[in-house]
Amino acid sequence: MDGLMLVLEIVVVLLLAAEVYIRLRARRKRAKEDEPASPSKSSAPQSAPPSAPVPPRADSVAAVSSSQGTAEGMEEASLSADDLLKESAIYMQYGHYSQAATVLRWYVDLRPDDTRAINQLLDAYLALEDLDAYTELLASLGEKLGVQSPTWWRGKIHEGLKRDPGNLELLVLAEKLGIPIPTPGEGVEEPMTAAKALALVSRNPDPKYAISVLHAAILEEPLRLPLYAELLRITHRQHDLEGFIDGLILLFLALGDTMRTLRERMLKAGLNLGPHPLWQTLEEWDGDRAKLRELAASRKLHISPKLPH
Structure with missing residues (x-):
């Protein structure tokens, strides 16, 4: 069944391409027949033979550059651009986002002010999880401040940051446009996994951002020790x-009464930061998680519900 559906999809795309090709060829033929005969044709040198037709998409791009300045050229360019948009719609409908993005990229190059096509191209990049291309397109549009409304810009930047909260280019663009940057976890549908958090922290040197991301990941995966190691580091x-002590409290809750050597080593590292009334409390902790939960609540720390009580 899957093979049959794939064949049908290919047939639909080929039929559309054939239709576009036939229409363009018929238009050229009519235009050639309507041209008046030159009086000096017999004495003029033989003109070069017409070039062979090429596939519709490549021809669409060429038609725009070769037909500027004439009424018929403008009409043909309009037809070609519309054909690109129709072709991309078919690709998007059947989930061929890579092909749709290629065609829409050509279209946006031809019609840089067509917001409908820009939105479709951004959607295709998101479907492909191609945040680099998504950000590059937004950045190129950002050079023309005011092209879109502030609401549009905010929505697109926030949508990109949902997928990649540590994307520096998007964060810089948001700051340039005066758009508030959402805090990690705000409006994010996907959980902040340990792997994602560590990747984001490695790309964004801002310590406040990194600490916020790591806390969000600890809530989601509280037993992943690399998260605590990075937070404490x-x-x-x-x-x-204070941040180091918060990290220790969360680490102790995750470890329970196991890995005493690791807990002692982290405590020793923390003592180098200076005196604090909680050092003795943590040193004398007997493994009772209830006591640590009370301490965490007094410091307004969020504890993962996935941890044992």
Whole structure:
């Protein structure tokens, strides 16, 4: 059944391409027949034979550059651009987002002010998870401030940051346009996994951003020790004593009464940051998670519901 559906999709695309090709060829033939005969044709050198027709999409791009300045050329360019949009719609309908993005990229190059096509191209990039191309297109549009409404810009930038919260280019563009940057987790449908959080932190050097992302990931995957290691490393490097202690509390909750050596080593590293009344509490902790939960609540720390009580 899947093979039959694929064949039908290919047939539909080929039929559309054939229709466009036939229409363009018929228009050229009519235009040639309507041209008046030149009086000096017999004495003039023989003109070069017409070039062989090429497939519709490539011809559509060529037609625009070769027909500027004449009424018929403008009409043919309009037809070609519309054909590109129709072809991309078929690709999008059947989930061929890569082909749709290629065609829409050509169309947007021809019609850079067509917001409908721009939106479709951005949707195709999101479907492909191609955030680099998505960001590049938005950045190129961002050079023309005011092309779109502030609401449009905010929505597109936030949509990109939902998929890639650490995308520096999107963050810079948001700042350039004066758009508030959503905090990690705001409006994000997909969970902040440990793998994603660590990848984002490695790309974004902002410690406040990194700490926020790591806390969100710890809520989702509280037993992933690399998250705590990265959180403690960043807070220690920033000499963030309170942040380091918060990380220790969360780590101790995750470990319970196991891995005593690891807990002692992290405590020793924290002591180098300076004195704090909670050092003794953490040193004397006996493994009772209820006590740590009370301590975490007093510090307004969010604890993952996936941790044992």
